[in-house]
Amino acid sequence: MKDIILVLAPTKSQQIEAIKNIATDYEVLLQDELEEADAERVRIIYGWNNSDDFKALAATFSNLKWVQAISAGVDYIPDQIKTSNDIYVTNASGIHAIPISETVFAYILASNRNLFYSQIAQTKNEWDKPDPTSFKSLTGKSILVYGAGNIGEEIARLAKAFRMNTIGVNTSGKEREHFDQMFALEKSQGAISQADYIVNALPATELTNDLFDQSFFNEMKESALFINIGRGQAVDEEALKKALEEDKIAGAYLDVFKTEPLPADSPLWQLKNLLISPHITGVVEHFRDEIFPIFEENLVHFMQHHEPIRNIVESDKGY
Amino acid sequence: MKDIILVLAPTKSQQIEAIKNIATDYEVLLQDELEEADAERVRIIYGWNNSDDFKALAATFSNLKWVQAISAGVDYIPDQIKTSNDIYVTNASGIHAIPISETVFAYILASNRNLFYSQIAQTKNEWDKPDPTSFKSLTGKSILVYGAGNIGEEIARLAKAFRMNTIGVNTSGKEREHFDQMFALEKSQGAISQADYIVNALPATELTNDLFDQSFFNEMKESALFINIGRGQAVDEEALKKALEEDKIAGAYLDVFKTEPLPADSPLWQLKNLLISPHITGVVEHFRDEIFPIFEENLVHFMQHHEPIRNIVESDKGY
Numbered sequence: 091m092k093d094i095i096l097v098l099a100p101t102k103s104q105q106i107e108a109i110k111n112i113a114t115d116y117e118v119l120l121q122d123e124l125e126e127a128d129a130e131r132v133r134i135i136y137g138w139n140n141s142d143d144f145k146a147l148a149a150t151f152s153n154l155k156w157v158q159a160i161s162a163g164v165d166y167i168p169d170q171i172k173t174s175n176d177i178y179v180t181n182a183s184g185i186h187a188i189p190i191s192e193t194v195f196a197y198i199l200a201s202n203r204n205l206f207y208s209q210i211a212q213t214k215n216e217w218d219k220p221d222p223t224s225f226k227s228l229t230g231k232s233i234l235v236y237g238a239g240n241i242g243e244e245i246a247r248l249a250k251a252f253r254m255n256t257i258g259v260n261t262s263g264k265e266r267e268h269f270d271q272m273f274a275l276e277k278s279q280g281a282i283s284q285a286d287y288i289v290n291a292l293p294a295t296e297l298t299n300d301l302f303d304q305s306f307f308n309e310m311k312e313s314a315l316f317i318n319i320g321r322g323q324a325v326d327e328e329a330l331k332k333a334l335e336e337d338k339i340a341g342a343y344l345d346v347f348k349t350e351p352l353p354a355d356s357p358l359w360q361l362k363n364l365l366i367s368p369h370i371t372g373v374v375e376h377f378r379d380e381i382f383p384i385f386e387e388n389l390v391h392f393m394q395h396h397e398p399i400r401n402i403v404e405s406d407k408g409y
Numbered sequence: 410m411k412d413i414i415l416v417l418a419p420t421k422s423q424q425i426e427a428i429k430n431i432a433t434d435y436e437v438l439l440q441d442e443l444e445e446a447d448a449e450r451v452r453i454i455y456g457w458n459n460s461d462d463f464k465a466l467a468a469t470f471s472n473l474k475w476v477q478a479i480s481a482g483v484d485y486i487p488d489q490i491k492t493s494n495d496i497y498v499t500n501a502s503g504i505h506a507i508p509i510s511e512t513v514f515a516y517i518l519a520s521n522r523n524l525f526y527s528q529i530a531q532t533k534n535e536w537d538k539p540d541p542t543s544f545k546s547l548t549g550k551s552i553l554v555y556g557a558g559n560i561g562e563e564i565a566r567l568a569k570a571f572r573m574n575t576i577g578v579n580t581s582g583k584e585r586e587h588f589d590q591m592f593a594l595e596k597s598q599g600a601i602s603q604a605d606y607i608v609n610a611l612p613a614t615e616l617t618n619d620l621f622d623q624s625f626f627n628e629m630k631e632s633a634l635f636i637n638i639g640r641g642q643a644v645d646e647e648a649l650k651k652a653l654e655e656d657k658i659a660g661a662y663l664d665v666f667k668t669e670p671l672p673a674d675s676p677l678w679q680l681k682n683l684l685i686s687p688h689i690t691g692v693v694e695h696f697r698d699e700i701f702p703i704f705e706e707n708l709v710h711f712m713q714h715h716e717p718i719r720n721i722v723e724s725d726k727g728y
Contacts, residue, residue, distance in 0.1 A: 188548060196521070197519070200515040202511065204686070205519060208689075209528060212684070217669075219687045219688075219689060225694055227507055251567060365531070370527075370539065371522070
């Protein structure tokens with residue numbers, strides 16, 4: 091009986107063929123084609139399924155050697171897989187940097203230029219000119235980005251094109267391209283009050299739980315905007331709600347939440363100066379074409395060396 | 410009796426003092442301080458007032474030598490002033506390039522990333538994920554910009570930062586920085602169908618009346634967006650309405666209109682896939698500080714040479 095490659099990611103038929111041509115000794119199955127009796131033969135998973143049913147089934151994959159995730163963050167993959175010394179987890183870090191960065195600037199620019207305000211006025215057929223002092227421009231403004239990986243660097247690169255000052259935060263404080271200044275996380279406190287825009291692009295780890303809390307929002311400029319495109323667990327949502335209600339900060343944009351989907355009765359929905367989107371900043375225009383080369387390169391390597399070659403998640407760090 | 414400098418532009422008190430220090434032989438008056446009997450002494454106007462009353466009064470300024478406008482386009486200044494060989498008109502070309510360009514990308518990015526869609530879903534407390542195929546990214550896309558002056562060049566500069574192809578149109582077809590290709594207006598027809606985004610940044614002249622008409626919109630890609638941040642008279646609004654209703658193009662953003670304010674009963678307001686804003690893309694964050702140096706430099710020169718030195722509008726071209 092052949093080992094199985096289980097394909098859960100969106101995949102084109104010619105990509106399935108490519109997998110079969112690379113992994114000639116394997117059986118390639120979609121989720122619908124997998125029966126419980128096959129569980130012990132699953133060796134490789136491309137993609138993931140976050141349902142409880144699948145997670146229970148996956149716990150029986152005793153032969154599992156590698157999961158190729160299709161997201162940058164892999165917090166949703168069970169710890170027993172991520173911390174296993176026998177199982178590789180690889181991520182899709184890199185392909186989401188451009189769409190996420192473009193979405194960050196979509197929010198900042200549309201907010202600065204009052205386009206969300208205009209959209210609402212338009213529904214009422216109203217020629218409603220906002221106060222001229224409410225329009226902002228990016229030249230000379232400062233952006234503080236938590237997380238200076240692929241996403242953070244692309245945000246900083248665009249920020250420089252908009253003639254901004256760029257400040258980055260990572261674990262080491264080590265210099266990264268496109269950042270004028272870098273701070274290690276534990277030494278970054280002083281940067282908060284300098285920033286006009288603050289973006290969380292950190293992966294979810296224990297270090298980032300409720301990192302953005304009441305004392306953080308109190309440090310921010312009253313004119314500043316806060317943006318979370320990392321993970322929901324990093325933000326104390328109650329504290330952010332309070333900061334927005336009390337005008338401690340000018341506005342916020344959340345794409346990720348502690349509970350997703352955000353429940354319909356959440357008080358966040360109706361907060362003024364908060365924009366909510368349903369975890370979509372990373373959506374890639376040609377997703378199946380952009381993610382597949384990462385899996386393909388890893389798969390070729392795996393066939394020869396029994397391990398993937400790129401985007402390997404470090405089991406102790408979780409990213 | 411001294412000649413008068415009439416100040417209609419928003420001006421700080423220390424800027425008024427600066428004017429008085431430069432133009433010691435002049436009387437400096439705000440509009441409220443001007444009496445009809447003073448009309449013959451008005452020599453210089455800083456700013457403009459587009460009311461019929463003021464235009465009637467201005468027609469009696471027989472001693473008028475120079476109008477410093479605070480906008481890039483000066484179409485609203487009466488022809489008898491613009492075409493007079495005795496009167497200089499200077500504009501504010503340059504200071505609006507950054508806010509206008511930032512607004513163009515605000516619209517493009519927010520549209521591409523479905524943020525206007527998310528804002529509407531949020532009003533209904535709905536976690537409503539748009540179709541993944543509706544998300545766009547800018548890498549490799551083409552932007553076609555009509556008008557390659559300060560505004561067009563700044564749009565192209567940002568477009569290059571977003572890894573786009575840039576195509577420009579001006580009267581001569583002469584190369585301009587940040588544009589990969591340039592066309593003269595009469596030879597630009599072939600570029601229309603190549604573009605994913607089309608921006609009108611042309612000044613209002615006879616050549617541009619209804620330049621963007623039904624045959625133009627028919628040439629556009631069905632997936633393309635049209636943006637007018639130039640002047641309203643360049644767009645055949647009826648033809649654009651038809652193109653949007655019949656999905657000939659994917660969307661449009663208009664900041665300027667044939668009639669402003671856009672009447673409350675205009676059918677444009679409720680068009681889906683059209684964003685309307687009330688002629689605000691050029692609003693400068695620190696307006697009084699950015700416009701004043703242009704006037705100041707011209708005023709210093711005028712005191713010595715009886716003419717301004719920069720941003721002089723050519724009376725035959727109107728820009």
